[in-house]
Amino acid sequence: MSSRASDKGAPQIEVRNLSKVYPNGLRALDNINVSIKKGEFVAIIGSSGAGKSTFIRSINRLVQPTSGTITINGKIATGGGNLRYLRRDVAMIFQQFNLVKRLTVLRNVLMGRLGYKGGLGQIYPVFNSKDIDLALNSLQRLGIAEKAYIRADQLSGGQQQRVAIARALTQVPSIMLADEPVASLDPETSIVVLDILKRINHEDGITTIVNLHQLDLAKEYADRVLGFKGGKLVFEGAPEDVTREVYERVYR
């Protein structure tokens, strides 16, 4: 883990001329060029419909970009190839947590290991003791190990988001994407969740990209802030540089 953290500084995600036009003609991303370093904590700000979600989903190809390239760990992620290898390396958490509500917490966290099940495991994955150890370990790191055998829909919002983070951690990823992870949580729980993301970013050296609505949270947690407006990258800089003028530029 510490060796990863020491790599901090090398570019890990290279985005070149990335554009996405949806079939209804909406141009969600317009020629984005950005480079994200290993171990960085990047916050993306912008109003609704600015292209934040589309950008983050292009990185793990939940959205197929129309043109442009994304290079992750020196490999082109926007070409062909097996998406399984890309996606198990790029974990993601969501605004609505997206837990499988009728399964137990542990079973949900084990979903993080699906990307490692090749061959027969693609038809019926068997989770071995190593997977279960990893899952329990992630749950313990997030302080919810005692909830392992409770059904996921019986947890509170903050706890569900922690389970989702545990699921992401169980993938042993090098990049963590968070699509508005605190938009459906109250302010206090939001801080708990962002503290966790920051801690994981710090301890494991996992590059973290977070979509945020709250400017003050972005300024507090991020190493770098990207501002999107109408599908274009209109601001890129350190959190200290986010002034009133930048705020006007991104949100008006």
Add this chain to the structure above:
Amino acid sequence: MKEYTDKDEPVSPDMAKLESRKLETPEAFDPPMPTIPAYDPPVGTWSALRHRLREAGKPRYHNPITAAFLQIIPGLGYVYLWRWANAFLTAFLFLLAYLVLGLRILQYKPEIKELKATPVQPNPEPDLWNWGLLEPASLVILWAILGLLIVNLGIRTYQRAKLDNLNLQVKSLSEIRKAQGTFLQRLLSFNYVAVVVIILGILQVAKDSEFDLGRLLDKMDNIRKYVGELIKPNWDALFTEKGIMFRARETVEISIIGTLAGAVVALLISFLAARNLMGRNPITNVAYYIVRIILSIQRSIPTLFLAIVFVVSVGVGPFPAVLALTIFSAGLMTKLFSEAIEAIDWGQVEAITAAGGGPIHVVLFAVVPQVLPYYISHMLYSWEVNIHSASVLGLVGAGGIGQYVQDAINTYKYSDIGMALLVVIIITMGIDFTSAYIRAKIL
């Protein structure tokens, strides 16, 4: 920056930090108006074509008088106004009106009527439907009404065109309201075509299906006699050999086996019939459409017809009923199951995909847990429907209580039919209540 030293340090919010944060929120936040990006149409695609059609359909200046005169051929004026839906609807309604009138003219044979007028008919049935609509005078009136309707359509189109032109230069709401005309003007331009066509259509349909309350009253004695026998059930018929209880048990068993077999088939097919799972790539999309076409063909075959086919091919008894019910309930359940799949929370599918799961993983871990309770509920519902069908299928020789009723009708034992009916009602109600109770518990 906060320091993270202890890995297992419990995470809890720092209240002091929370308090300070509240002061930092930006003052006077005006929610930004969403900006609609300028549309940049792609070239040489379907969406480009759609875009060009949409552009062409945008309001532009229309000459109201031209529009009104073009409506002499109903619908053409609307084409001129680029109102395609209105054009097709109007053309369709007028076509129906001409068709109904045309049929009436074809039915009108005055010379034959005159010939048969005097002695020949021994038992003349009173023709309730001869309201003189076929007399030449009525026909003239009907065609005159149709002519007036075309004039009315013209007036309507004239006003529509004027409104369209008004919308070109964006005016105030009150001006637009004023342009819609007075009450009298609006009354004149009401869509009378639809009303006339619907009235004519209902008259024709009622005539064709021999709807006749007089006949019902005439046969009242018959009805009283048979119903009187039915409501005196013959309790002795219950436990005879191949009697009502034997057949009732057979009915329940047919419905159980038919439902289970149908559920197995539906379980496999329902994934292919779910648009949200299959519509994502061209190959599976083709499979989706093939399955959907087969399903719609299957749904249009009546179960009784299936039962007849199987009775003829595999012989009399409960087995053909099981086969017919299997096919019927497989179709029903596939539709219900696939709708359950289409209603799932797509976020869970996305989460499994984002974790690197393959298509089968998605089905196993994101779809099945969400749809399982619905599957059980739909299976119970299908069982309810099947028990109704299974009681009828015996009428064509496919076992069950229907078989008993068929035999009883042939030997005029109406009291036995009454008993069978009572048993069917009790069994069906029992199963309906049980299944409703279980379904309420599951969901």
